[in-house]
Amino acid sequence: MLDKQAQTEIASYVGRLLRESFGKGPQSIFVSINRPFIVLYLKHFLSPMEKILLLQDQVHSIQSTRDLLMKTLIPEIKAYLLVFAGMKIGEFYYDWGLHNHSGVMVGIESGDDHEQISFESVYTGKEELHQEISTISQQVEKKPDEVYSCMINERNLIVIRNGILISIEKELIRIGHEESLKLAKRNLEKSHLHNNGHFQSFLKAKIDDVFVDWDFHLDKSVIVFILNPSQ
Structure with missing residues (x-):
């Protein structure tokens, strides 16, 4: 189990990545780790442009744009978690709660060390x-x-x-x-x-x-x- 300082470092890194890509990062990111899982819960994450699109009910436009950006960010996040936390992430999932201005990212480690029964x-x-x-x-x-x-x-x-x-x-x-x-x-x-x-x-x-x-x-x-x- 990584300590609180390590979880804070992970949150800071991911927040910076999102801010650089979206123009605005989440107000807060909560990192939870119970290997082989890592969960990042994002709060207050919506750019000014996305707010306008959301008011115009253009949810699909927001989701499509975020999907494109996430394709470039996921390899970077995986690489960081491997180097910083020793977590070799094999599967990566994400979703957005646009109505709550929230989001989640989930990484699942790969390898034979993690049998399903242990989940x-x-x-x-x-x-x-x-x-x-x-x-x-x-x-x-x-x-x-x-x-x-x-x-x-x-x-x-x-x-x-x-x-x-x-x-x-x-x-x-x-x-x-x-x-x-x-x-x-x-x-x-x-x-x-x-x-x-x-x-x-x-x-x-x-x-x-x-x-x-x-x-x-x-x-x-x-x-x-x-x-x-x-x-």
């Missing part, structure tokens, strides 16, 4: 949460082949789904429509994940944010719940 953790409402996630997945695509989760700390819960793509989605990816598919799935899935009172009931905690992203080539998805256990 699992025990927490209140786990079984019910997995069932609700499976139900939502079945409504919008298909029931996952596998669901598992890890409570990184009292404020960060990661849920991972394997085997969620249907045949038509795989074909869209094959013919080059990955970006359009991701934009569509973000809207559809988050409409089910947000304002879902079941999650707060299961977890016995207020949910401040929910994020979701996919690695289509791995047929895998990561959902991040940002919890507020004091409420």
Whole structure:
């Protein structure tokens, strides 16, 4: 486990990268590490231009532009985490909560040292949460082949789904429509994940944010719940 000073250094580095690329960085970044996972929660992250686009309901324009910028930033973040923290990040996910001016980045270390069973953790409402996630997945695509989760700390819960793509989605990816598919799935899935009172009931905690992203080539998805256990 990296100490608080190291987590502060990581937050500072990523904040500087985002500021240089977007013209404005997050007001704050909270770094949580429970290997093989690292979670960066961004708050108050919206540039002046994006604010104008958001007022004009141009959400897709913001998401598309951020996706393009993230393609250049992810290799730099991975390289920094390898050198600074000794974390060899194999998978990287991110998502934005534009309505909250927030965002999340998730890195998962690669290597044989991290078996899936070690990801699992025990927490209140786990079984019910997995069932609700499976139900939502079945409504919008298909029931996952596998669901598992890890409570990184009292404020960060990661849920991972394997085997969620249907045949038509795989074909869209094959013919080059990955970006359009991701934009569509973000809207559809988050409409089910947000304002879902079941999650707060299961977890016995207020949910401040929910994020979701996919690695289509791995047929895998990561959902991040940002919890507020004091409420």
